[in-house]
Amino acid sequence: MTILAALEQATEAIEAPYFLLPIAGRDLPIKRERVYCYELFHQLRLALRDSQLTLTGEPDKRGHPDFPPINPDFILHTPGGHEENTAVVEVECRVGLEHLIKDFRNLKTMRDRGYGTLVLLLFANSNVPWPKLAQAAREADIGLGEIAVLLHRAPGLAATREHPPAPTAA
Template sequence: MANDPRSAFIQALKCASSCIEKSYFHPLVASLPEDPPLQMWRERVYCYELYHQLRMILPQETKNGVMLFGEMDKKSHPLIHHGTIPDFLYHRPGKSGYRNNVAIIEVKSIQRMREHLAICRSIETLQDTQHQLHYQISLLYIFGDQDADTEKWIRDKIIQEQKGNAPFHVLWHQHVGKPAVWVCQCSCHANGAYDCMSPSER
């Protein structure tokens, strides 16, 4: 892996995403007896498998003590003054500050990206955590697909719902057996204008 912990983590994340099987990516859900099973996007199912695959790839603890954690209960935490925590945190436990806090991830299915409240909460969670705990990189991680021009739709949706000014990156896991891809980097300019720049625009 690369020496930069952010790059190393993103590479591990892409590799882990390519290992997620269809039964976790788009699981079957029981329906009425006379109907066939349904396929539905399930964020918890996906997150648990993504966590497992990441743990298989990442070292249990880096030489600097950085470790991967799932969504942690931060009640009574002296540094956190909001009630939501991202789905994944990659940091040095017991320490604070930019050098110790590498990455945070919010996971959303493509279906829930359609919900105004869901996407607003995810962006706010990333931005609030970034402001208070100073993580090196924030990631909005989307999985699933739809028939339309999904990549453009994702970018337009984020711009439409954006609040705050902390930058974050967007990754999208579109297909089983393929790695997640980087869609854009989102940031706010001094004049309040908001951009989601794709790799080709950078």
């Protein structure tokens, strides 16, 4: 199963309290990336159970001789070597430019170390902010077309792969 297919299956299984966290004393739940990521990790492990690759959550690259000190949200690889650096996933619910630039810089760093599939998974958003993504990609010096952008709109629905709008004719 590809990482994109596994992400589709895993995101569909995420239930409401992991998607938006209910808070005592508040009327509305809030977005919490860490809560979402822990459940996504669990669901991805289930989806990838037959894979020979290892899913690692927030691997701390400090002190690693081949990486700067970054912590991508998820990597799919064979630990101990660079032969099967398969995929890296950055998860984001905040679509501010600074967050997107950081995520894209992490994706670029991992691409430069041999990771073949680069994924930005946006959750709890109704649409993809393409102009911000394009600006963040430019500032991070990575092609937006190199990144699979997934949008997870609501619990119980699978994330969908999104594509930038076609340029309009002048």
